[in-house]
Amino acid sequence: MADYHEMWQSLGMDVKTHDLLCEALPGAFGDVYLSQDNRPEGMDYFNMVVAEIHGLRPAELVEHKKKGGKVVGTFCIHVPDEIPISAGAIATGLCSGSQFWVPGGEKKLPAATCPLIKASLGARFDRTCPFFRLADMFVGETTCDGKKKAWEILAEDAPMYIMDIPQMKRPKDYKHWEEEIHGYLKKCEELTGNRVTPANLRSAIILLNNKRKALQRLASFRKLDDIPISGKDVLLITQIAFYDDPARITSQIHKLCDELDTRAKNHVSVFPKGTKRILLTGTPLSIPNWKLHHIIETLGGAVVCEEMCTGIRYYEKCVDESGGTIDEMITNLTERYMGAIHCACFTPNRERIDDIKRLAEEYHADGVIDVNLKFCGIYDIEGHFVERELNAAGIPVLGIETDYTDQDAEQLKTRIGAFLEMLGN
Amino acid sequence: MVYAGIDIGSTAAKGVLLNEAKTEILARKLMPSGWNSRQTAEELHTWLLSLGHSREDLRIIATGYGRVSVPYADKTLTEITCHGKGAAFLGGGDLTVIDIGGQDTKVIVLTGGRVTDFVMNDKCSAGTGKFLEVMANRMGLGLDEFFAMAETGREVKISSMCTVFAESEIVSLMGLGTPREDIACGAVGSVVSKVSALVNRKSPSGKYYLTGGFCEAGFLVRKLGEVLGAEVITSPDGRFAGAIGAALLG
Numbered sequence A: 001m002a003d004y005h006e007m008w009q010s011l012g013m014d015v016k017t018h019d020l021l022c023e024a025l026p027g028a029f030g031d032v033y034l035s036q037d038n039r040p041e042g043m044d045y046f047n048m049v050v051a052e053i054h055g056l057r058p059a060e061l062v063e064h065k066k067k068g069g070k071v072v073g074t075f076c077i078h079v080p081d082e083i084p085i086s087a088g089a090i091a092t093g094l095c096s097g098s099q100f101w102v103p104g105g106e107k108k109l110p111a112a113t114c115p116l117i118k119a120s121l122g123a124r125f126d127r128t129c130p131f132f133r134l135a136d137m138f139v140g141e142t143t144c145d146g147k148k149k150a151w152e153i154l155a156e157d158a159p160m161y162i163m164d165i166p167q168m169k170r171p172k173d174y175k176h177w178e179e180e181i182h183g184y185l186k187k188c189e190e191l192t193g194n195r196v197t198p199a200n201l202r203s204a205i206i207l208l209n210n211k212r213k214a215l216q217r218l219a220s221f222r223k224l225d226d227i228p229i230s231g232k233d234v235l236l237i238t239q240i241a242f243y244d245d246p247a248r249i250t251s252q253i254h255k256l257c258d259e260l261d262t263r264a265k266n267h268v269s270v271f272p273k274g275t276k277r278i279l280l281t282g283t284p285l286s287i288p289n290w291k292l293h294h295i296i297e298t299l300g301g302a303v304v305c306e307e308m309c310t311g312i313r314y315y316e317k318c319v320d321e322s323g324g325t326i327d328e329m330i331t332n333l334t335e336r337y338m339g340a341i342h343c344a345c346f347t348p349n350r351e352r353i354d355d356i357k358r359l360a361e362e363y364h365a366d367g368v369i370d371v372n373l374k375f376c377g378i379y380d381i382e383g384h385f386v387e388r389e390l391n392a393a394g395i396p397v398l399g400i401e402t403d404y405t406d407q408d409a410e411q412l413k414t415r416i417g418a419f420l421e422m423l424g425n
Numbered sequence B: 001m002v003y004a005g006i007d008i009g010s011t012a013a014k015g016v017l018l019n020e021a022k023t024e025i026l027a028r029k030l031m032p033s034g035w036n037s038r039q040t041a042e043e044l045h046t047w048l049l050s051l052g053h054s055r056e057d058l059r060i061i062a063t064g065y066g067r068v069s070v071p072y073a074d075k076t077l078t079e080i081t082c083h084g085k086g087a088a089f090l091g092g093g094d095l096t097v098i099d100i101g102g103q104d105t106k107v108i109v110l111t112g113g114r115v116t117d118f119v120m121n122d123k124c125s126a127g128t129g130k131f132l133e134v135m136a137n138r139m140g141l142g143l144d145e146f147f148a149m150a151e152t153g154r155e156v157k158i159s160s161m162c163t164v165f166a167e168s169e170i171v172s173l174m175g176l177g178t179p180r181e182d183i184a185c186g187a188v189g190s191v192v193s194k195v196s197a198l199v200n201r202k203s204p205s206g207k208y209y210l211t212g213g214f215c216e217a218g219f220l221v222r223k224l225g226e227v228l229g230a231e232v233i234t235s236p237d238g239r240f241a242g243a244i245g246a247a248l249l250g
């Protein structure tokens, strides 16, 4: 990695502690990613982005800010990035998938809090993530109880803006979310000093739809019998999509997909014939959380789809581009951002079960693994329906609970190994 | 060709040798896992080679939590698959296997001899062999004495979910002068209720087979049957189920 110490210093980071993370990451990435055989060349770009994860993109954000631009950080895929983008801000995901940040979060939060939340707070309070320094506004939402309350603590240090997401999907709830998006637009206008025009909003919608279409194209290769790219690699690309420049990543994904087209024509697969195909469902896998994909694919399975926020839910559906006025476009955004994402924070959430079954079929999954981040009550409870309904549909399912540590790696290997053996007999 | 299964669990290591037709157990070996799985595996290797078959004539499959420490194995498989297979051999192909192991407990649903579903206890040792071991230790009893005492006791409720807390609960019960028999009975009851809760997370077949080290603990087996409302069958070979299954899959 190039030397970014000066930039980190100027961002007020705890550079010394952060160095520990910088030292650990290349090894972890090498073990999980670079050890794979027959990777597509198009992964080079993404390898580079990860290698420079706290340097390259943050440097671009710094440049943007120097010119008076603003950065908006978000934690949940219900919050439409089109809004800050249309106001001239850069939107970035603030996803925290490493145990590195968890102890910092535990200084403020009960240990029995989901690791994603603990890591998010840790990254900010410990000053060990540049993205958590660069954001001019942190957009929280009232999804789960843990986040809702954690935002109050985070607000003591970071400029929070909270959006009130409904818990049901009745017409009045859609209306409420629509109002919230209007409010968000106003807030972004205030933050940036730019007025959002219909043309700006429209082009933001198209920009992000293009990113989604690229990710959809990438996902389509995973439906093939001969899968030309590993599940791990697709997960990585999805994770990077949360913070990379949207236009650039779109073109890089297409470039990769062109290569995959050739592979598909020649029936090149990165997995041996007969590899068991796994669909993952559940809580998000934020960067650099590659643990499950790594275990599954090392044990001889292939992850073919993630029914997760860091997966299908992020890109499967596009926003209707036909809106002419800002109001119409916000209605369309509401439709997409509430109607097409099936998170366990909603009740009921029947659509998620239907999605899992549909995706299992589309991606020819042999089995489903329902993953739950420890202390995430809503997904844990919803697991009841996931298991029951998949059993009824004759789709094998394994429920597992895990966190960001490696302590349970052996137990997971036994459970997942046994599941793969079961699918094979 | 004869088939060997090596099952290195957290508490006990098991080895079995099956005949060519895989219909008969030719030899069994049981030893403590000790603290060094590799050394334990080596001892089992020596034992295997002493049985009169050349290495070329042996196919060895390793399972259990120490399976990675068996460098001479031809193949490794998880204990779930092996316990399922072994229980099908011992008890028939359509049943629910309950394995109370040293550090985890598993429930395996068998249909037509195949594993169709399974569940393992979560990261905590309540409801495992470890729990009973800790409690027996705390009362200064060996496991056999412990079960014998439990049988004559009247169950006191042990409410802690966690082994460490349950241990201090037991200490205070002893402090109150509660008979050891009653406490032992309560500890068995606690494990049985956790195990049955695990069983009830799956759709059990109504026929149970207990594998693992407690297959000769008649009191626990009976208690488990009472709580599940069905007969729990087992046999002294139940503790070898994992190793038998491994050998069968060789």
Ligand code: SF4
Binding pocket: A075, A076, A077, A078, A143, A144, A283, A284, A309, A341, A343, A344, A345
């Ligand atoms: S799991 Fe739910 S709350 Fe979390 S990011 Fe996804 S949609 Fe948002």
Ligand code: SF4
Binding pocket: A114, A115, A116, A117, A143, A144, A145, A146, A147, A283, A284, A373, A375, A376, A377, A378, A379
């Ligand atoms: S994983 Fe669950 S508990 Fe954690 S932030 Fe998401 S919804 Fe909340």
